[in-house]
Amino acid sequence: METEHAEHFPPRQQNFFPLSQVSGADRIPLMSETLHDRVRKRLEELDLTPAAASLKARLSKEMLRKLLGNPDAMPSGKSLTALATALEVSEQWLLSGGETPAAVKTDVRRASSTPPPRHEMPNDVPVRGTAAGSHLRGAFQITADHVDFVRRPPTLTNVVNLYSLYVEGTSMEPQYAPGDLVFIHPDKPARIGDAVVIQCQIDQEGAMEATIGILIRRTAEKVTIRKHNPPAEIDLPRETVLSIHKVLTNNEIYGI
Template structure:
């Protein structure tokens, strides 16, 4: 891979984070169905560490699906159109494609020519085909060191499940296996819950809270909690649980050494929402 191609992929990853609002390489990898370590290596200065063509395609598809979802802001759409698409069109091919012998192995058509030909061959008033979103990744959890918490198994999709109809256009949706009984009987240990970061959250909704220690090494395991949302005030996330009944508060900002802060909180979908009824 040339230095130019390496830098273009690094820039593409940076733009993907800015467009989707995802701050860490690990989270970007999880949402795009790419091994997080692959993203991290591609961002490094090692010229031998790159992303394969299938992984670059996964990243492109994820960013495109996000732009077409309800969660895309006007700023994200503008950044996608003015920078990300231009970068994709101009990016040289990576060196991890086929190694077939013969004089035609390195003869690749210009990306702009391909795009121009595709547009020219589209019937008038037609709608271009949009690739269907992939199955939803299910992330495993283990019991956390804090009572009532789950520890995300970093970078591990324990399986994939068919995308429910209600999540057909939700690019950032994921599923999680519940550990513990703090929300029993509504959610029991081993239950599968579907989560959509782009859904509006109201008081009384069930949410998945992800926390991380931002004062120490960033790659420490992420804790997750399933709770009922009460509200947010003065940089504190207020929640409650069912078993045993209790109110729990999570700080969202702070400077105290070793503080566990909210990284994100996303809504768990109801059965009716999953089937869009």
């Protein structure tokens, strides 16, 4: 029986992919494109990294990288829904293809010219610390983990790495008072005259602290910021500066 079977189905005519190469809904003969391929295609079309798409879907930053790294892995139902929304396609297209992604409108916010009401926005912007008002040294540290979440402004729906801080101290009054919430866009270049949060390394062991101020100048040797109360200019050695993140203005936050 084995000899007859081999003669009737010669290996060169076998049209099935090994199960190790396909999974879930993609275990269909002759289907060369998998869910993983379709995800990669949308990442390229939307110019998103796996990490950015994961955050846009409000999943863990490493979720999509791990999924794409394992051909046999399939997302859970909840994750599939979130990924479909982030990639602006339907769940059915992710699973089996068919309709073109451009014909799918799952992200109603992007499809609409009018931002949704503020109360409909998710509480998904992480609060990563407090922006202290010390003149001489930054008395706060931006944390990798959140300490709270606040509601996302409608005009910032698609900003992936947005975070926020609470202001402490009075050195930035009257522009920022103690307790004010500021939104930080780390991917938007800071210009001279912008309010910024600067994080610095203060010793060889890697300890860090940060401060908020108005960006005055940048040279190869130092970064200079201005404080309001009392008026002062603070020089930060350039070699200690780890990041300069832009604080968004009310116009940028509320679309005024």
